[in-house]
Amino acid sequence: MLLLGIDLGTSSVKISVVDIDGQRLVASAQYPETEAPILTPQTGWAEQSPDSWWKQTERAIALCHQKGGYDPKDITAIGIAYQMHGLVLVDKDQKVLRNSIIWCDSRAVEIGDKAFEDIGHETCLSHMLNSPGNFTASKLAWVKQNEPGIYDKIDKIMLPGDYIAMKLTGEITTSASAMSEGIFFDFQFNGLSKDIIEYFGFSDSLFPAVKPVFSAHGRVTPAVANALQLKAGIPVTYKAGDQPNNALSLNVLKPGEVAATAGTSGVIYGVSDQLAYDPQSRVNTFAHVNYANDSKRLGVLLCINGTGSLYRWVKNTFAANMNYQQINAEAENAPSGSGGLRIMPFGNGAERMLSNKQVGAHLHNIDLNLHTPAHIFRAAQEGIACAFRYGLDIMRENGMSPTVIRAGKNNLFLSKLFTESFVNATGVPVELYDNDGSMGAALGAGIGAEIFSPTEAFSNAKPIRRVEPAATGFEEVYQSWKAILNQHLTSISSIQ
Template sequence: MLLLGIDIGTSSVKVSVVDAATQKTIASAAYPDTESPITSLQLGWAEQSPEMWWQQAQQAIGLCNSTQKYDPKDISAIGIAYQMHGLVLVDKEQKLLRDSIIWCDSRAVELGDKAFDAIGHDVCLSHLLNSPGNFTASKLAWVKKNEPEIYAQIDKIMLPGDYIAMKLTGDITTSISALSEGVFFDFKNNSISKEIINYYGFEESFFPVVKPVFSDHGQVSAAIAAKLGLKAGIPVAYKAGDQPNNALSLNVLNAGEVAATAGTSGVIYGVSDDLTYDPQSRVNTFAHVNYSEEEKRTGVLLCINGTGSMYRWTKNLFGSAVSYQQMNEIANHAPIGCDGLRILPFGNGAERMLNNELVGVHFHHIDLNLHTQAHIFRAVQEGIACAFRYGVDIMRENGMSPTVIRAGKANLFLSDLFAQTFVNATGIPVELYKNDGSVGAALGAGIGAGIFNNPAEAFSNMHPVQLIEPTSKMFEPVYQEWKGLLAQQLNILQNKHPHTVN
């Protein structure tokens, strides 16, 4: 019995076909080869076309099928993972009304801050577990305020994965996990938030039917099945945001377990069984994939917007003639601390962990007679690792004390240098696994379709491929200097607009 996982990423769409009996990946494919475009009409804006995601998903499924390693008709369930917090709007004919305002878009920060003050900090944090910030609810409020002609045509609001499920099945559903990531969910009342609905003036009819994450979200239509070579009626049995799904793919489901990823963005995601929140909303709490009214499992998420995107930018400007693997090899020629070169890697929108400041990327202490390409490549990796350490310390302030972090051996964790620097910076060992988001989505589909009796069965054959432990305390002075430079930059920004500081 085969399972299909679809991962709607910011850079590309990846699909995997997994054998449910062995949990082994039979085939994988991604589309496109180059990174997908992000439209940025103004500073801090970021949009993508949902129709682009759908076309990419179809192409990736076709590429996977073309390997001829399996019969597509043997696929029994589909799971979808997707970039979180994006706003997708459709009318009554399920036609798109505009491009999606995606996760790293910062245009709604001011609206979210006003909602935080108006609704009340205590109410927002105790009921929503977050400030409205620039999450999906505030993005919808931006559309209402600035594009009333579009707002008037809305039938349903969705997240990116909901749109792909709709294209596959014709059905539109959501989940508590999805509602919480949009900051639409009231954890205390276990319902859609009346405070958010009433404050922003949203119509409750905008929200699709709410189903568990692991459940039937519709069946693949006959027309789409014929187009993709699948059987009609296959259930879409799982939908989750990329970070809860990444945690699932690493079997991070129980309180105290922690996952990390360093793709386009960087994330630390820890599971809790408390309705916990950060008073400054620097980290955010959402319903995990296994959240229920009886067992309130939440995911505490720390996000750094620009990790893989920072490394891609570095490659484009300083290493266009070399591969990422060669960049990592070149970086090894520079010493720890890069002879004083420090980089702040915050150039992909407002950073929630920095109180929604637009810090930007900053290079410090460049010596034109000393620093080389190797220094640049290593300093970027060190700067990203320092950003992770800064975030881990915020997680520690909020009661998370990880003794080990699980991560997929992908993206920046493919670099042995970055992985070791991450571990030395945080002081926390890392277990690396081969699973990725599309594999996690496939296994999630198996859970949702009842092919696995429980999540533990879905990961019974999963084992780490590498354990990385701290080897040196030499990085601590590097981090402390980096932290001081960040504090200086934040002081400059906060003196410009002190009202933004919580």
């Protein structure tokens, strides 16, 4: 028996097929191999086509099948992980009405800020655990205000993973975890937020049925099954945002456990059993995959928009003919501290941990007689590590003090230099695991189908490497980086 995991990322769709016996990876594939584009109709906007997501999913599944080694008809359940906070709109015929406004889009910041003031800080924070910010609810309000013709045609709103499940099954469902990440969920009443819905004037009919993350979200239709070489009727039994799913894939389910990822965005995600919140909403609290009315499990999420996106920009700008492995090797040739070069990795929309300010990406202290591409490569990795430290200090202010952080050995954590910079910047050991989001989604499907328990699903998960902090003088690098960031924040505040 096999499980299929789908990980809908910003850059690509990754597929994994996992054997239930021993939770063994059988095959995996991703599409496209190069990074999918983010559409930017205006500065600060970010969109992608849901129809292109589905085409990428179809292609990735086909590529996985082509690798052989299994019979697609042996797949018994499907799990889906997806890029968080995106807004998908469909009409009564399940046709997409516009491009998805995705996670790093900043157009709704002012709408969310006004809602925060009008509804009241205490009400928003104590009930939704967050400011509306530029999350999904505010994006929907933007469509209502600016595209009324489209808004009037909406039958259902969805998160990106809900859309992929709809394409597979023809059914539209969501979860408390998904609604919470969109700031549609009231934790005091364990249901959709009347404050948000009434303030923005949304109709209750726009929202899908809310089901547990681990449950049946529909069954694959005969037409889709035929196209994808699957059995008709197999269930989608798990849907979760990429960061809760990354935590699941690292067996981060209990209060105090912490996961990290450094892909297009960078995230530290810790589990809590408290309905707590950051008064400034710089870090955000959502329902974790195992959240239940009688067992509160919350994910406290720090997000940095510009991590992998900065490193991609550095590659495309300074090393278009090199791959990331070569760039990582070059970076190690530069000295620690990058010869004084500092990079701010904040050029991918408004940063929540900086109170939704758009600081932009910056290179500082460039010496034209000293700095080489290797210095830039290293400064980018060190700058991203410093951003993680800055965010982790905010989490520490809010009671999240990890003694170890688990991460998958992928994306930026493939770089030995970045991993060591992250550990030395934060002062927290990192355990690296051989995992990814699509495999986590497949295991989530097995849990949702009640094939095994969470404990059984990760019984074979062992770290492949543990990295301890070293006395390297990285604190001096961080403090100089932080001083530059504070100058920018002061400058932005004075202009406003």
